[in-house]
Amino acid sequence: MNTKPILALDFPGEKEVFDFLQQFNEPLFVKIGMELYMQEGPTIVRKVKDLGHDIFLDLKLHDIPNTVGSAMKGLAKLGVDLVNVHAAGGRPMMEAALEGLEAGTPAGKERPALIAVTQLTSTTEEQMQAEQKIALSLQESVLHYAGLTKQAGLQGVVCSVHEAKAIAEVCGDEFLRVTPGIRLAGGDAHDQKRIATPDGAKRDGSSLIVVGRAVTGAQDPVAAYKIVNELWEA
Numbered sequence: 664m665n666t667k668p669i670l671a672l673d674f675p676g677e678k679e680v681f682d683f684l685q686q687f688n689e690p691l692f693v694k695i696g697m698e699l700y701m702q703e704g705p706t707i708v709r710k711v712k713d714l715g716h717d718i719f720l721d722l723k724l725h726d727i728p729n730t731v732g733s734a735m736k737g738l739a740k741l742g743v744d745l746v747n748v749h750a751a752g753g754r755p756m757m758e759a760a761l762e763g764l765e766a767g768t769p770a771g772k773e774r775p776a777l778i779a780v781t782q783l784t785s786t787t788e789e790q791m792q793a794e795q796k797i798a799l800s801l802q803e804s805v806l807h808y809a810g811l812t813k814q815a816g817l818q819g820v821v822c823s824v825h826e827a828k829a830i831a832e833v834c835g836d837e838f839l840r841v842t843p844g845i846r847l848a849g850g851d852a853h854d855q856k857r858i859a860t861p862d863g864a865k866r867d868g869s870s871l872i873v874v875g876r877a878v879t880g881a882q883d884p885v886a887a888y889k890i891v892n893e894l895w896e897a
């Protein structure tokens with residue numbers, strides 16, 4: 664899999680996406696998430712794919728197994744590279760997601776990789792314990808979800824950089840640790856709680872980093888992306 668930093672295209676519509684992308688003269692690995700997909704639907708996925716970019720379609724599915732499996736069967740036809748569900752949906756739901764993807768992938772095409780969100784990077788340990796009533800440390804909860812995800816046959820998880828190394832030790836280095844919550848040193852954390860720098864992510868066991876506002880909100884996004892890339896690849 665492409666290991667470039669994944670750029671989160673968290674924009675309200677197609678115009679903003681193309682204004683942003685036309686500044687870059689290279690194929691990128693981009694993420695289309697809920698904000699954009701809710702407005703533009705599958706059409707924006709096809710258009711971004713046609714420009715030659717790899718795509719992580721981040722819709723974080725979380726529903727009963729039958730619904731998630733059927734939805735994944737449809738998403739598999741879009742030709743994206745990576746998709747996700749919430750591990751909290753449970754093992755049968757994750758297995759159904761995988762089966763749906765396999766059933767929906769056109770003959771001769773590669774099935775999108777499937778990963779599961781463990782604990783969102785906007786969640787703190789205190790919040791998790793108080794609101795979700797999970798009587799574990801945040802690291803234990805993330806490791807538990809990572810194990811469940813691996814048992815279900817998925818390719819990896821979304822977690823923060825803080826848990827990445829422990830997951831690699833338990834689940835193996837091949838099992839992907841995709842880490843959002845990436846900021847340049849001194850950058851605004853916004854709503855993220857478990858953050859790290861691109862070089863910290865590299866050092867601490869991330870397989871792939873997801874970067875949004877540190878690049879999209881920069882005065883010069885191309886320059887910011889270059890800095891992120893250099894720190895990540897160093």
Ligand SMILES: O=C(O)c1cc(=O)[nH]c(=O)n1[C@@H]1O[C@H](COP(=O)(O)O)[C@@H](O)[C@H]1O
Pocket residue numbers: 671673696721723747780782783784785821822843844845853855873874875876877
């Ligand atoms: O699945 C994700 O991509 C995701 C999971 C998670 O735990 N935290 C998280 O921030 N994300 C996504 O990663 C991106 C992070 O954006 P920034 O905080 O702007 O860098 C957003 O598009 C989020 O939807």
